[in-house]
Amino acid sequence: MKDIRSDLHACTLCAQRFAATATMHQPNPVVWFQPGARLLIASQAPGMKVHRANTPFWDASGVRLRAWLGLDEEAFYDRSRVAIIPMAFCFPGYDAKGSDLPPPPVCAKTWRKYALAMVPDVRLTVLIGGHAMRYHLPDFTTVTQAVRDHDTHPAGTFALPHPSWRNTGWLKKNPWFEEEVLPRLRTAVAEVMT
Ligand code: SF4
Secondary structure, eight states, X not given: OOOOHHHHHTOOTTHHHXXXXXXOOOOOOOOBOOTTOOXXXXXXXXXXXXXXXXXXXXXXXXXXXXXXXXXXXXXXXXXXXXXXXXXXXXXXXXXXXXXXXXXXXXXXXXXXXXXXXXXXXXXXXXXXXXHHHHXXXXXXXXXXXXXXXXXXXXXXXXXXXXXXXXXXHHHHXXXXXXXIIHHHHHHHHHHHHO
16 A cells, blocks of 8 residues: 555645636645544545645534534544545635635546555445545436435445535435434444444
8 A cells, every 4th residue: 555645745736726716825735544544534625714724624514514423523533533535635716606616636536546545444435525426426416316325325335415504405405314314324433433
């Protein structure tokens, strides 16, 4: 297994792309994984707060995600048990409406298989949002379908909507998520964390 973390920290492949956004920021890969982790959070990309804090899910989305998983901050940020590997390791910038841009595809093409190879002991994968679902689920169609069909995914895989406040409307429209999916998810998380 090749340890890519130093090279990943130093990656500047998207420097020009980020310099052309409104925030004109520099690449800042948020690297949060190590061998031995049993729970994989396969997420989307850092937001601005995470970019500044250098800590994944250090924002309101993280508060909601930890509640969904049934984990406190100490457990969630324990890299010996939890790996957080997004589809892009850097904040992509904002679009014209002020939403985060999608993760640059070059990141997953360049780094993802090597990052995943560094966590061979993962027993539970939690996919966050459509970009991660498209990568990990061969039969992906829509986020709602993937979240609802949690029984049909490869063993040890859950699909979740992004925990952003932007999905609060989705959560209200789909009460089965909190009633049916979250209890099963928390049980699965508790099993791999102990
Ligand atoms: S998003 Fe990925 S590929 Fe682009 S600079 Fe950051 S680490 Fe490199």
